Amino acid sequence: MQTLGGFVSTREKGSRFWLAAILVMCLSAFVAVGCGSDDESSSSGSSTSSSADSGDTIKVGILHSLSGTMAISEKSVVDAEQLAIKEINAAGGVLGKQIEPVVEDGASDWPTFAEKAQKLISEDKVAAVFGCWTSASRKAVLPVFERNKALLYYPVQYEGMEASPYIFYTGATTNQQIIPALEYLKEEKKVKKLFLVGSDYVFPRTANKEIKLWAKANGMEITGEEYAPLGSTEFSTIVNKVKASDSDAVFNTLNGDSNVAFFKQLDGAGLPSSKLPIVSVSIAEDEVRAIGADKVEGQIVAWNYYQTTPGAANEKFVKAYKAEYGDDRVTDDPIEAAYVAVYLWAEAVEKAGTTDVEKVKEASKGLEFDAPEGKVVVDDENQHITKTARIGVINKEGLIDTVWESDGPIEPDPFLESYPWAKGMTPVDG
Amino acid sequence: MEPILNQLFAGVSYGSILLLIALGLTFTFGQMGVINMAHGEFIMFGAYTTYVLQEVLGKDQITYAFLLSLPIALVVAGAMGLLLEMTLIKRLYGRPLDTLLVTWGVALVLQQLARDIFGANNVEVVSPTWLEGGITVFGIDMAYNRLFIIGLALAITAAAWVVVGKLKQGRRMRAVMQNRQLAGASGINTPSVDRRTFFLGSGLAGVAGVAITQLGSVGPNLGTNYIIDAFLVVIVGGLGHLRGAVIAALALGILNSLAEYWSSASLGKVIVFMAIVVFLQFRPQGIVASESRGLA
Numbered sequence: 001m002q003t004l005g006g007f008v009s010t011r012e013k014g015s016r017f018w019l020a021a022i023l024v025m026c027l028s029a030f031v032a033v034g035c036g037s038d039d040e041s042s043s044s045g046s047s048t049s050s051s052a053d054s055g056d057t058i059k060v061g062i063l064h065s066l067s068g069t070m071a072i073s074e075k076s077v078v079d080a081e082q083l084a085i086k087e088i089n090a091a092g093g094v095l096g097k098q099i100e101p102v103v104e105d106g107a108s109d110w111p112t113f114a115e116k117a118q119k120l121i122s123e124d125k126v127a128a129v130f131g132c133w134t135s136a137s138r139k140a141v142l143p144v145f146e147r148n149k150a151l152l153y154y155p156v157q158y159e160g161m162e163a164s165p166y167i168f169y170t171g172a173t174t175n176q177q178i179i180p181a182l183e184y185l186k187e188e189k190k191v192k193k194l195f196l197v198g199s200d201y202v203f204p205r206t207a208n209k210e211i212k213l214w215a216k217a218n219g220m221e222i223t224g225e226e227y228a229p230l231g232s233t234e235f236s237t238i239v240n241k242v243k244a245s246d247s248d249a250v251f252n253t254l255n256g257d258s259n260v261a262f263f264k265q266l267d268g269a270g271l272p273s274s275k276l277p278i279v280s281v282s283i284a285e286d287e288v289r290a291i292g293a294d295k296v297e298g299q300i301v302a303w304n305y306y307q308t309t310p311g312a313a314n315e316k317f318v319k320a321y322k323a324e325y326g327d328d329r330v331t332d333d334p335i336e337a338a339y340v341a342v343y344l345w346a347e348a349v350e351k352a353g354t355t356d357v358e359k360v361k362e363a364s365k366g367l368e369f370d371a372p373e374g375k376v377v378v379d380d381e382n383q384h385i386t387k388t389a390r391i392g393v394i395n396k397e398g399l400i401d402t403v404w405e406s407d408g409p410i411e412p413d414p415f416l417e418s419y420p421w422a423k424g425m426t427p428v429d430g
Numbered sequence: 431m432e433p434i435l436n437q438l439f440a441g442v443s444y445g446s447i448l449l450l451i452a453l454g455l456t457f458t459f460g461q462m463g464v465i466n467m468a469h470g471e472f473i474m475f476g477a478y479t480t481y482v483l484q485e486v487l488g489k490d491q492i493t494y495a496f497l498l499s500l501p502i503a504l505v506v507a508g509a510m511g512l513l514l515e516m517t518l519i520k521r522l523y524g525r526p527l528d529t530l531l532v533t534w535g536v537a538l539v540l541q542q543l544a545r546d547i548f549g550a551n552n553v554e555v556v557s558p559t560w561l562e563g564g565i566t567v568f569g570i571d572m573a574y575n576r577l578f579i580i581g582l583a584l585a586i587t588a589a590a591w592v593v594v595g596k597l598k599q600g601r602r603m604r605a606v607m608q609n610r611q612l613a614g615a616s617g618i619n620t621p622s623v624d625r626r627t628f629f630l631g632s633g634l635a636g637v638a639g640v641a642i643t644q645l646g647s648v649g650p651n652l653g654t655n656y657i658i659d660a661f662l663v664v665i666v667g668g669l670g671h672l673r674g675a676v677i678a679a680l681a682l683g684i685l686n687s688l689a690e691y692w693s694s695a696s697l698g699k700v701i702v703f704m705a706i707v708v709f710l711q712f713r714p715q716g717i718v719a720s721e722s723r724g725l726a
Contacts, residue, residue, distance in 0.1 A: 067545060068651060072552055200696050228695045231655065233646030236440035236576075237690040237698070243571070244433040257552050261646035264557075268564050268573030290647065292554060 057100040058093075058355060060085070060345075061120035063131030063141070068108025069231040069256040073334065074133045076286045077155060078103065080335040081130045083324050084342035094346045095353070102126060108231075108256075110140035117141040121150045127355035128153060128345050130338060134230075134255060135159060135203040142167065151357050153345055155338035157281060157303070159206035160414040161425070163382040166357070168364065170341040170376075171334060172304050172387050173414040174210055180389035181251075181279055181302035182214055184404050189277065191248040193221045197238060197262070198253035200227035207253050207281070210416070210425060217421030223247045228254065233261035239269045242276070252280040259283055263295045273298035284332030285400060293398035303333040304387040305373035306400040314372035330399070331372075340371045344378065344385075374409065384412030432569040437691045438684060443576040445683025446583035447645070450638040451656045452663035452675055453583075453590055457631030458511075459661070460670030461607040462624065464519055465530040469660060470653025471540035472510060472632045476503035476639020477648040478548060480555050493558040496640070500582075503636035510540075511632020515625055523610075523624070537653065544650040552649035561644060575644040582641055586634065591672055593630070603627050607670065666706060668716030677717050682706075 062081050064074035085099045093099055102124045106113040113132065120126045121144070128151040132138040135158050145152045145166040152164075157172040185191040196211060198204025208225055215222050223245040226238045235258075242250060254262055259282070266278075279300045285307050288296055307318055307330050317339065321331050344367060349355055352363035367378040376385040386409035392400035416422035451473055458466045480499040487495040514536060522529045557575060564573035594600035605613040606623045614620045642652070663682060667674030685705060690698030710716075 069552075069649070072647075226694060229699075231651075232695065233655070234444060234695075236443060237437065237687050238695065240433060240436045240440060241691065243436070257647050257649065260552070260554065264646065265573070267562065268575060269571050270564060270566070290552065290554060292556070 057098045058095070058349075059100045059102055059124055059126045060342075061117075061124060061126040061129035061131065062101050062103045063106055063113065063116055063120060063129050064133060065108040065137075066103075066105040069258075070108040070133055070137075072257055072290050073255075073282075073287060074106075076329070076332075076335050077133065077338045079325055079329075080321070080331075080338040081342050083321060084339045084346075086324070087320065088342065088346050094349045095355075099346070106131070106137055110134075110136050113137040114140045114144050117144045117152075118148075121145075121148045127151070127349070128357075128360070130155065130341050130345075132156070133334070134201065135206075136201045138167070139202060149357055151345070151360065153338075153341035155341050156334045157337075159203045159210070160416065161206060163384070163414050165361070165383070167383065168341065168344065168378070169382075169384040169412070169414075170337040170344065172389070173384055173412050174207065175413045175416060175419070176304060176387040176389055176410045177281060177302050178207055178211065179214065179419075180406055180410070181281065181300075181391060182211060182218070182220075184300075184302075184391045185249055185251075185279060186218060186220060188404065189249065191220065193223045193245070193247045193249075195223050195242050195245050195247040195250045196225040196253070197242070197250055198227050199230045199232075199255045199258060201230055201255075203255070204253035208251075210422065211251060213421050213425060228258055228262075230258070231256060232258050235262045235265040236269075238262075239265050239271070242266075243269060243271065247276070250276060250278040252278050253282060254280075255282045257290075259287060260291045263291055263299075267295055284334065285330040285398065286332045286335065288394055288398045288400075289330060293394065293396055296394050297396050299394050300403075301392050301394065301400060302389070303392065303400075304390055305333045305336045305371075306390065306392050306402060307331045308399055308401060309373055309390070311372065311374060313370050313374075317372040333373075336372050340369060340373075340376065340385075343371075344369055344376075376409070379412050382412055382414055384414060386411055433691070435568065435570045437687050439570050439572060439576075441684030441687035442680065443580060443683070444687055445680040446580040447638075447642070448659055448663050448683050449583045449587065449676060449679035450579070450641055451635070452660040452667075452679060453586060453672075454631040454634030454638070455660045455664045456667070456670055456672060456675045457603075457627050457634070460664050460668075460675075461603065462627055462631075463524070463526050463669075464522070464628075465526050465533065466514075466519075466631075467530060467534040467657065468514065468537040468540060468653075469533075469632070469635050470655075470657035471537045471544075472507040472635035472653070473639040473642065473656055474544060474648070474650065474653040475510060475540070476507045476636030477555070477643045477652055478544060478553075478639075479503040479506050479636065480640050480643045481548070481553050481648055484555060489556070492556050493560070496558050496561075499640050500637055503640045504633040505636075507636025507639065508629040508633030511635075512625060512629045514632070515628040519628065520621065520624065537657075541650045541653070548650070552647040554647050555643035557644055579641045579644065582637075586637060587672065587676060590630075590634070594672065599626065662706060666709065666716055668718035671716075671718040674716055674718030681717075 062078055064078050065071050085101050089098045104116040120129055130153045132154050133156050138154055142164055152167045154167055155170050157177050160174040196208045212222055224241055277300055281302050283301055318331050348360045348364040348367055352359040364378050365380045369376055374388055378385050388409050389406040390402045391404040392402050395401055455469050458464050479502055483495040483499045518532050561575040561578055564571055602618050602623050606620050610620055663675055663678045667678035686702045689701040
């Protein structure tokens with residue numbers, strides 16, 4: 001710098017002032033951020049108890065994405081888990097103690113999920129963790145839970161091919177959701193040519209591998225298979241390919257916000273549901289709310305529970321959820337499965353008389369619960385639960401009407417051992 | 431043939447989005463040499479401006495809210511850029527690597543700010559009814575919102591060209607970028623020109639944000655999805671050249687959509703990146719050679 005001495009000194013004064021100003025700005029930003037996350041995880045840190053059920057409370061972990069591309073789906077699941085905990089606490093808690101949730105943000109980033117899982121287990125000493133949505137995040141935390149012999153309750157439908165001894169799966173495996181959906185397409189919609197669209201990660205890739213095996217055995221032609229990066233919003237090429245393929249239907253395994261862009265762009269390309277039905281397995285009432293009901297009206301979804309599912313248990317659940325979070329909120333399958341997960345854990349703990357992981361697992365075998373979706377039973381072997389498959393159509397209020405239902409609950413079969421066509425099915429890595 | 435034509439349209443449409451997000455950066459990065467990582471966040475705040483206007487004006491005024499948000503987003507994002515220039519960047523001219531670190535930090539702060547104000551969930555901007563649907567010409571499906579974005583990109587580019595090429599303001603800008611000392615000695619108030627350039631560059635990012643609301647949902651991470659593409663366009667086009675940016679945006683858009691058509695979405699991106707690496711090996715100065723001493 002070629003400047004005069006005097007000038008330099010004023011500059012220095014100036015820059016010291018600015019340095020201070022920046023510091024103040026940064027500090028206030030940190031304080032703001034800190035406050036923001038404080039109300040989310042109000043209970044983390046302060047306690048130094050050595051075991052989950054020492055003291056007056058039992059700590060449990062809640063680990064979902066509160067930010068990033070998956071937050072659209074996972075925030076409501078957190079609400080459902082909080083609601084179940086509140087209800088159980090109001091009824092006296094478990095083992096006479098109140099449940100204390102510790103909430104962590106996985107931030108739609110899989111290594112962060114693994115880090116936070118370890119933190120919940122070793123620092124907060126939680127008795128169990130309710131968490132994850134994407135299979136990628138579940139695969140990231142699986143070794144953490146197995147290594148620490150800790151419990152994870154996973155509330156979302158997934159691709160199967162897994163049965164960790166330390167995970168309870170309260171969402172559907174493929175034979176309770178995807179296979180019934182395919183059979184519905186074949187029998188009811190007479191679909192001959194099917195196009196597969198999914199996000200580029202483990203769930204869609206494994207699910208599509210299973211769909212292709214099924215299609216081969218059932219004489220359905222797969223006209224294309226396309227993947228978009230998670231969070232992608234550019235779908236014109238995929239929409240063009242779908243259009244050029246002359247398919248009867250699309251099987252959609254996109255996750256998160258990509259669905260918004262995908263349906264918007266299909267709409268723009270002149271492919272409404274009447275011309276090209278799309279079966280989605282990751283869009284429930286909550287996502288419909290975010291996409292806008294007018295863009296997905298008439299589209300088909302496959303789940304095990306809808307807000308409209310009849311039954312006293314569901315009426316009570318929907319009422320409690322709306323009372324807690326507002327009338328404009330909706331319940332859906334993962335929300336229900338997350339709610340059920342907390343109750344299943346609490347019942348198992350009551351039955352076992354302790355939060356000890358091995359004893360809770362033992363007590364969970366054959367455990368029954370009157371869930372909003374109907375009675376569910378925990379499988380002795382694979383720790384999944386029985387579920388009734390329900391195919392639904394999205395209506396203009398953004399709710400889903402059941403159009404087809406399986407004959408009673410379907411036993412979980414994560415490895416598809418009872419299906420001859422699935423022989424040789426191997427999971428897709430990471 | 432039809433799929434190829436459709437793909438070409440998709441490419442042009444994608445190219446126009448690239449052009450919109452990169453236009454502002456041709457000023458701040460290309461001409462001023464500031465590696466502004468917060469450019470994506472200006473895009474994001476432009477998008478949120480549309481959302482806020484739509485919420486304020488109500489559901490039956492969507493068309494007004496959308497059209498009104500174009501100038502307002504320009505001012506909002508421009509003002510944010512101006513603030514950034516006056517507080518931080520003005521101390522960092524000639525130190526591109528420092529601007530990278532500082533503006534990246536600013537970008538993180540802005541993302542968190544958006545998360546605190548609007549929530550972590552993405553929000554939905556409702557499209558005006560006249561932007562829904564599309565027409566088919568010679569077998570090419572053209573969605574109205576895509577056509578609108580192409581038109582907007584053309585209009586903004588033309589306006590930017592007039593400002594830079596024809597107006598006194600633009601002449602001063604170019605003078606300062608080409609030789610700061612000489613421009614200062616000729617009586618140009620260089621700090622003032624810097625501020626105006628930065629206002630313009632950031633404001634254009636805001637306008638791009640408004641256009642992007644028509645494609646998907648709006649969230650705090652919106653900017654990070656576009657920032658890399660914006661830099662690629664500016665670098666491939668040649669630093670600070672509008673003409674280069676236009677050519678580069680179109681070329682990358684079309685290459686991307688064709689590569690994606692013949693492979694898959696993820697592989698298409700890989701092919702584009704590799705093509706850029708090869709291209710820059712042989713022509714590091716970009717499509718249009720730069721005579722300024724921006725980053726030297």
